[in-house]
Amino acid sequence: MTTTPPPKSGPTEVTRVAKPWGHEIIWARTDRYVGKILHINAGHALSVQYHERKDETVYLLSGQLKYWVKTGETMTDMHLGVGDAFRITPHTIHYMEAVTDCDVLEASTPELDDVVRLTDRYGREGTSKP
DSSP, X not given: OOOOOOOOOSOOXXXXXXXXXXXXXXXXXXXXXXXXXXXXXXXXXXXXXXXXXXXXXXXXXXXXXXXXXXXXXXXXXXXXXXXXXXXXXXXXOEEEEESSOEEEXXXXXXXXXXOEEEEOTTOOXXXXXX
């Protein structure tokens, strides 16, 4: 019987990805989890979206953020300040809007392509179909 050796500890690749709302830094990516820092420019917002499988939690490192979450038939503003955290489970419609420049730490399951965009002010399509 052969076994796969466990992954080795050590430095990881860090990737900066430009986005129309700012940028994200992917600092951890494994088959079990992903770690990112999202920099959202003041006045910008991510798409209104949900995920089929992805489960994520965000922690506001700096700035002021409106975190919009659909509860029932209404989008509700969960205003986040520095040090606040919020979890989004699969199928929860949500989006982030920066009041000021923001840095958001995101820890999630590894499904980076699991984004169903419902609306997007930058005209982007989702990576998953609704």
